[in-house]
Amino acid sequence: MPITATRGWPANVLLAVVFNLLILQSILTLPVIAGVTYSRLRQEIFRWVGVVAGLGLWVPVALGTWPGGAFRGVEMVLLSLFFLATSIRLVRLLARVPRVNVQVMAGAAAGYLHLGLTGGVLATATQVLVPGSFSLGAAASNQLMLDRLTYFSFVTIAGVGYGDVLPANAVGERFVILLSVASTLYVALLVGLLLGRFIASEEVEMLEDDALGLEQVDQSGPP
Template sequence: MKVSAPLRLSAEAIRGKERHFPLFLITALLPIGVFPFAKLDGTVLERLALPLAVTLLVLESLRAMPEWVARIGPFKVNGIYRWLGIISAMVVWWPLLVGHRPLFLAHVLVVAIRALFYSLTAVRIIQVLANCDRVGVRTLCLGAAGYVHLGLTAGLLATVLQMVDPDSFNLGATVLHEELMARLSYFAFVTLGSLGYGDVVPASPIGESFAVLVSISSTLYLSLLIGLLLSRFISSQQREEV
């Protein structure tokens, strides 16, 4: 199958999306902020919190990211990306509408689809940063949003691992009504920050390998982000001096 994946984005296309980057960062932080209050068996606001946060993030992701021009055979990557986003936004409302979560396999698939959408968004953020020709506050917001997406993706993937193999992680003491996804998203961000509190730890070889990959991804992303931003800043300074 032929894959066409040009990485070059025009500066004009990126500038046309820059105004969305600050709001994009805010919506990326929303799911983290609502995790402590999201309860399937709680009040209306508690049940609405996570579906609304995820839906807003998906919609802003689709609006803020430049369109993909790559193709996989006859399929446009941008079309696949949009459909993944639409499905992610729709299925998150399932527990609220029917009063219970999907069946096990369907639940695993739903979480995996959202993880794929978040990971593609993170990849697109890196491509945009690699092709931007200037550094400003909006660009920094996009870089921060990419870091948040790494954590969200890692949390979802850890959730899939724990659902498939309940011995992947030792979750420690959980608070009342705390969701598995919230607990493992906490673990993911702690691992990204190399904090290692020790309350949630890998408990199997797969879990340990996953933690190593998350840690490596964080280091590589931050190194890449700093390198890209510094190079763009130096280039812009040189152009101003000339």
């Protein structure tokens, strides 16, 4: 992230590689809940939005800078839609797991990080479509907008609030409200649900071990 925050060709290449890996991972590793979450058509739309958004990140690499016009706005909207859909799919998947293990808990932690990245992409799209939604602070001239607003997203969901990046109009303020509520609900509801299921799973395993031990004692007979 410190390297991608700088301007120039190496930063654009690294940014494209990182986000394309995230897109590829989201497409390959998130299964479809048949008949519940996504139909086949929605799955194909999800994949193609990710592919087009990933390829669009290589355009500034080829040109040396972001092209003018509406390209950047369209690219940020596509990235926002893809990462928002990925976050929703991940949350719904985690909420449906019958038993919680270490891998599921790691997925919940990854979901929190993904929420911060999604917030940064959405904030960047908001800033591109509605210029002046955020006051980016003194470091804005030397830092890419996406990295600056990703930092702002993580500061917001963590409730730290350094005050160096601020919402500058009603659009930015409403975005902060939505992101704060989403992060609070994620931690309070989903993580609490998974922890409860994890504790229940541990108790079930302890009962099964006790029952197995008693069965082995009964089979061995009296000494």
